[in-house]
Amino acid sequence: MSVTIDITGLPDERLLFTPSPLGELTAMLDVLAEPAHHPALHGWASSTAATIPPELSERLLEADFLWRSSRADFLVPGLPGATLAAELDAVDRMDDELYVAAALASTCGSARPARRAPSPLTDPVANERARELALARGPRQAAFADRLLADPPAVRALVRRMLEDCESAFFADAWQRVLPALAADARRKAxxxxxxxxxxALAAVSPSVALDQSADGRRRIVIDKLQDNATSGTEGGGVTLIPTAFGRPHLVVVYTPGWRPVLQYPVAEAGIPEPVSLALVQQRLEALAHPVRLRLARTMARGAHTTGELASAWQLSAPEVSRHLTVLRKAGLLITQRRGRYMLYQLDLSGSARLGSDFLEALLR
Incomplete structure (x- = not known):
């Protein structure tokens, strides 16, 4: 499953790498709403939550469906500004129908419509559906959605003030701390x-992002996601790629028709291994699920062994052991070393130990 962005005929310079204050604030809000998704940021989440004024905490809880299970597209700008205020000004210039549709959209399904969906403000069916989705997320979200549908300008003003209050409460200091690293990453990618x-450049963004180039000249950015969807970068004038320090492990993609496609990706951090794709995680799980390979893996976890030693230990033929070793090696689970005319195989303990966290990261991406 994947989200694809068609960039056929799009000049390379239309791929824009740049930080976004609003995108980073939204990533921080997701950390505060779902700290279990961000184990490396537990300390920051706990200390920050303790300093947020109770009244602001209540407002964030009421509106958290804007960034929690799904991300409102306007919170990940297609053309980021230099400041949070500039990006919020751009959001203010959106019409109410587009704002409300983005705020109440759900990304739980496997597909989004191929064109701009009817507005909940004018279409009764879309209105009822939006209310049902909000109600499923809890009474606070349902009440917030009802207010947004009844009086969009008033609620939009409340949301802006809430985000501005976040800036003074915790975002300004955190943004100044991470901005140099985000700007440096964007420059390196550009x-x-x-x-x-x-x-x-796309391969450097994430193992889950790749460029697919067909023989007929078509080019697509392919992103490993839970949805099967497609959009075009040419219609929006390009594609924006936003580095984030607080977004790991998520890859956030804006792909709704009519919006400029955006990909928010976590920057690499010292001491934290690079993420792997869901396909590789599945390959590793399947490799270790076979009972014979699991026995071989347990043996190799204790030290390096030759094919002959493994065959003798488990009463297998050498060709059979070789076939199982090939599967484990292709899954990236083996370390090999040559000693004279012998090849020794050992289980990669660091890669194997990461299977638990890799699985969770891949699911959350």
Whole structure:
């Protein structure tokens, strides 16, 4: 399953790498709403939550469906500004129908419509559906959705003030701390794009992002996601890629028709292993699910062994052991070393130990 962005005919320079204050604030709000999704940020989440004024905490809880299970598209800007105020000004210029539809959209389904959906403000069926989705998320969200549908300008003003209050409560300090690293990452990716092309630049973003180039000249950005959806980067004038320090492990993609496609990706951090794709996690789980390979893995976890030693230990033929080792090696679970004319195989303990966290990260991405 994947989200694809068609960039056929789009000049490489239309792939824009840049930080976004609003995008980063939204990532922080997701950390505060779902700290279990961000184990590396437990300390920050706990200390920050303790300093937020109770009245602001209540308002964030009421509106958290804007960034919790799904992300309102306007919170991940297609054309980021230099400041949070500039990006909020751009949101204010949106019409009510577009704002409300984005605020109440759900990404739980496997597909979004191929064109702009009817507005909940004018279409009775869309209105009822939006209310049902909000009610399923709890009475606070249902009440907030009812207010938004009844009086969009008033609620929009409340949301803006809430985000501005977040800036003074915790965002300004955190943003100044992470901005240099985000700007540096964006420059590195842009330089890689200019020197080596989009394939390498996109590969550097995440193992779950790739450039698919067909023989007929079509080019698509393919992102490993829970949804099967497609959009176009040419219609929006390009694609924006936003680095985030608080977004790991999520890859947030804006792909609704009519919006400029955006990908918010976590920057690499020292001491934290690079994420792996869901396909590789599945390959590793399947490799270890076979009882013979599991026995071989347990043996190799204790030290390096030759094919002959493994065959003798488990009463297997050498060709049979070789076939199982090939599966484990392709899954990235083996370390090999040559000793004279012998090849020794050992289980990669670090890669194996990460299966638990990799599985969770892949599901959350």
């Amino acid at each position: 330089d890689l794009l200019a020197r080596r092309g989009p394939a390498e």
